[in-house]
Amino acid sequence: MKNYWLKMENLCEKTYRWFKVILSACLSLALIYNPSHLLNSEIMKQEGFMTLFTLLVSSPVAFMIWSFRNRNATDQINNARKDTNLKEYHKIVEWITSKDSSEELKISAIYYLKRFYEDKSLGFQQAALHLLLSTWESMQRNELEKLKKVDDVDKAKAIIYALRDNGNSPLGIAITNVLLSNDGECLLAYPEVFSSMCLAGMNFYLPGLSNNIVKKIFNKKEIKYSGMQLQGCKFKWGMFDDVDCSNSNFLGTEWVGAWNVNRKSDDVIKFIKCDFRYSEFKGISFEKCDFSHSNFMGAKFDSVIFNKSAIFNGGNFLYSKIFFYKPPESENFLGSIIFKSDFSKWSYRVIDKNQKGNYTLQKIKDLGMFVLYEGDKKYKSCRFKINKNNDSNSFKYSLKNIRISDNDTMSNNSNWNVSKT
Known part of the structure; x- marks a missing residue:
C-alpha cells in the first residue's frame, strides 16, 4: 500500500501544472452546472448556503494554486541549500588542493569533506571520492617517482618506509579514515575506480577501522x-x-x-x-x-x-x-x-x-x-x-x-x- 501511494505521488509530481489547473476547473464547473445532483434541495435553502457553495466551487482551483506556491517555496529553499553546499564544497576543494594551505588546514578540510562523502543526497559523493584519491596520490607522488628508478634494495627499502610514514602522518590518517568510513561502503559504490586506484603506503589497520576492512573492499x-x-x-x-x-x-x-x-x-x-x-x-x-x-x-x-x-x-x-x-x-x-x-x-x-x-x-x-x-x-x-x-x-x-x-x-x-x- 505504501508503494502505491509513493507511485501516485510521483505521478502527481510529473503531471504538467496546466493540466492540474484544467482538471481543478472542470471539478468546479461540475459543481456549478447542477449542484442539485450533488446536494439535497433542503440544504440549498439554508441561510449561508451560497457562501459555503462558493467556497466549495472555488476550493479546487485555490488549492491547486496554493500547492504550486508551496512547491515553488520549497524549490527555492532547496536551491538555496544547494547553492550553500556548492560554495562550501568549493571552499573545501580550495583548502585541500591549494599549495598555500597549511597542513592543519588541509587535515581539517579532509574531515569536513566527510559529510559530502558519506551523504549521497548532497550530490558530491563521487567528486569527494576522486578528491580523496587524488590527494593521496599527490601526497605519495615524489616517493613513487623515486621508486620507479631505484634498483638498489637498501634505497628501495628507504623509499618504502617513507611511503608508510606518509600514510601514518596526520594527513594520511585523515584521508584513510574518511575514505574507508562506513566500512568502505562509499568506496565500493564506485567499483570503476579500483583498476587505477593508488593507495600506496596506506595503513588498513588504523585504530577505529573495521578489522575486516581489507576483506570487505x-x-x-x-x-x-x-x-x-x-x-x-x-x-x-x-x-x-x-x-x-x-x-x-x-x-x-x-x-x-x-x-x-x-x-x-x-x-x-x-x-x-x-x-x-x-x-x-x-x-x-x-x-x-x-x-x-x-x-x-x-x-x-x-x-x-x-x-x-x-x-x-x-x-x-x-x-x-x-x-x-x-x-x-x-x-x-x-x-x-x-x-x-x-x-x-x-x-x-x-x-x-x-x-x-x-x-x-x-x-x-x-x-x-x-x-x-x-x-x-x-x-x-x-x-x-x-x-x-x-x-x-x-x-x-x-x-x-x-x-x-x-x-x-x-x-x-x-x-x-x-x-x-
Whole structure:
C-alpha cells in the first residue's frame, strides 16, 4: 500500500501544472452546472448556503494554486541549500588542493569533506571520492617517482618506509579514515575506480577501522581490481579470496598469514604479472593462487608452504630469499629464473630432523626453474625467451644492468631453449 501511494505521488509530481489547473476547473464547473445532483434541495435553502457553495466551487482551483506556491517555496529553499553546499564544497576543494594551505588546514578540510562523502543526497559523493584519491596520490607522488628508478634494495627499502610514514602522518590518517568510513561502503559504490586506484603506503589497520576492512573492499568478484597501486602496504594473508588482482603493483608490501588457511572455494586468486619486488611473506600457506609471470626480485619468504595448487610459473626470483617450512612437491616454479648465487639463500625444513636443508642445482631444477650464472659480461638491457625442450610454453624476461656468463648459463640449462628477443 505504501508503494502505491509513493507511485501516485510521483505521478502527481510529473503531471504538467496546466493540466492540474484544467482538471481543478472542470471539478468546479461540475459543481456549478447542477449542484442539485450533488446536494439535497433542503440544504440549498439554508441561510449561508451560497457562501459555503462558493467556497466549495472555488476550493479546487485555490488549492491547486496554493500547492504550486508551496512547491515553488520549497524549490527555492532547496536551491538555496544547494547553492550553500556548492560554495562550501568549493571552499573545501580550495583548502585541500591549494599549495598555500597549511597542513592543519588541509587535515581539517579532509574531515569536513566527510559529510559530502558519506551523504549521497548532497550530490558530491563521487567528486569527494576522486578528491580523496587524488590527494593521496599527490601526497605519495615524489616517493613513487623515486621508486620507479631505484634498483638498489637498501634505497628501495628507504623509499618504502617513507611511503608508510606518509600514510601514518596526520594527513594520511585523515584521508584513510574518511575514505574507508562506513566500512568502505562509499568506496565500493564506485567499483570503476579500483583498476587505477593508488593507495600506496596506506595503513588498513588504523585504530577505529573495521578489522575486516581489507576483506570487505578487496573481495568483490564483480569488481575489476587489476592495475591497483598498493606499494608498501601491509596485508594479512587470507583477506583476499576469489578475486583477480593481476597487473597490480605490490612492490615492498608485507604479507603475514596463518598456515592453516582453508579456502572453501575452488576459484583461484589471481596475482598474474604483478610487481612484488622487495616484498616480504611470513608464515603463509599458498594454495589456489596464481602468481605466474610476477616479479619477486629481492623478495623474502619466511616459513612458507607452497601447495600444489599454488602457481609461480615464469616468476623472477633473482636476489630472493626463501625458507620453505615444507618443501614444494612439484614444479610450482616452472620457467622461473634464479641466480646460482641465490642457492645459499634458499632453504627448507628437513622433516623429522628439525634442521635446515640447502638447495642444490638439481633440487632447483626439480622445481622447474631456469638458473642464471653471473659473469663478466654486463648487459644494460637483456631480453630473452625460454622454453623447455619439446614444450610450447614459453617465458619472456627483460632484465636491466645485469652481469651474466652466457656459457655457464647455457651449459647448465641444456634442457631449455633460449632465444634473445
